[in-house]
Amino acid sequence: MPCELGLAKEFFDKEIDLLSAHYPGLNWHRFQQELKDLFLRTHYRVGSDSESRAALEEFFSQVRMGVPFEYISNRAYFYRSEFYVNEDVLIPRSETESLVEIAASFLKKSIDKNKVLDLGTGSGCIAISIAMEVGRALEVTASDISDKALEVTRINYFRHQFLMPKKTSFKTIKSDRFSNLEEGFDLIATNPPYIKEKADRGLVHDQVDMHEPHLALYLKEAEYDQWFKELFDSSFKALNPDGILLMEGHENHLSNLAPLAEQSGFNHVKILPDLQGSNRFLQGIKLQR
Numbered sequence: 001m002p003c004e005l006g007l008a009k010e011f012f013d014k015e016i017d018l019l020s021a022h023y024p025g026l027n028w029h030r031f032q033q034e035l036k037d038l039f040l041r042t043h044y045r046v047g048s049d050s051e052s053r054a055a056l057e058e059f060f061s062q063v064r065m066g067v068p069f070e071y072i073s074n075r076a077y078f079y080r081s082e083f084y085v086n087e088d089v090l091i092p093r094s095e096t097e098s099l100v101e102i103a104a105s106f107l108k109k110s111i112d113k114n115k116v117l118d119l120g121t122g123s124g125c126i127a128i129s130i131a132m133e134v135g136r137a138l139e140v141t142a143s144d145i146s147d148k149a150l151e152v153t154r155i156n157y158f159r160h161q162f163l164m165p166k167k168t169s170f171k172t173i174k175s176d177r178f179s180n181l182e183e184g185f186d187l188i189a190t191n192p193p194y195i196k197e198k199a200d201r202g203l204v205h206d207q208v209d210m211h212e213p214h215l216a217l218y219l220k221e222a223e224y225d226q227w228f229k230e231l232f233d234s235s236f237k238a239l240n241p242d243g244i245l246l247m248e249g250h251e252n253h254l255s256n257l258a259p260l261a262e263q264s265g266f267n268h269v270k271i272l273p274d275l276q277g278s279n280r281f282l283q284g285i286k287l288q289r
């Protein structure tokens with residue numbers, strides 16, 4: 001490793017401008033940490049000097065292209081756990097952790113509410129974190145339109161299932177929004193794609209645009225409001241009375257979507273901030289009639 005570290009420092013000093021553009025705020029300490037982690041814990045574990053050098057060169061070529069460290073190491077931290085990730089799923093974001101907190105607090109207070117849907121589950125980080133947090137067995141459905149994303153969800157479920165309360169049930173379903181889903185949920189959590197493909201794209205960092213799945217990020221503006229209206233209509237229908245919808249959304253668009261949720265029948269529709277104070281979540285209740 002000392003020899004590799006010397007080469008890595010040389011590479012880092014030479015490529016600092018490129019690296020800073022790809023990884024804002026990157027410093028030598030973080031770079032070194034990523035490299036050490038790779039050599040210690042991942043598929044970069046190597047034997048001979050030549051294998052070690054080849055692994056280092058592969059790492060250099062990936063960082064030159066700006067591949068997020070989470071995809072290089074195949075792991076990302078979310079809430080209280082480490083998740084397997086690859087380029088088929090969004091890298092879980094820290095702001096989404098508040099969605100888990102709100103969901104878990106609702107479920108802890110309502111002990112008769114056990115049926116949870118995470119729509120657009122990706123890595124499964126929301127569904128799995130909720131299942132581990134609530135402290136009693138839940139019936140969890142994790143759905144996504146992408147088969148490849150669901151393979152990642154299942155890897156993460158297998159890795160975390162022993163940390164879930166006994167009798168927790170967890171199923172993955174391929175579904176375009178509600179096309180293959182049954183009804184009868186007490187809580188629907190969703191972090192759907194919510195960036196307008198053209199209007200908002202300029203605000204998206206190049207590294208995200210180049211490496212994260214567009215299916216997880218973008219919606220076409222012409223379909224945007226209708227896409228969410230259909231999501232709200234189907235969510236309302238799929239919820240049990242007194243069930244709750246919790247949705248992450250775009251800070252610039254959530255206030256336009258709130259009236260659509262009300263039109264679908266939701267009551268007490270609220271927009272909640274993330275930890276940075278930006279409008280980030282929409283909550284609506286399906287009241288008992």
Ligand SMILES: C[S@@+](CC[C@H](N)C(=O)[O-])C[C@H]1O[C@@H](n2cnc3c(N)ncnc32)[C@H](O)[C@@H]1O
Pocket residue numbers: 089090091092093096119120121122123124125126143144145146149175176177191192193194215216217
């Ligand atoms: C923003 S990512 C969220 C992933 C994960 N839940 C998270 O919070 O990190 C959106 C997810 O929704 C999925 N998705 C996109 N369109 C969908 C649709 N029409 N129906 C269901 N899932 C969809 C994507 O494949 C992606 O996994």
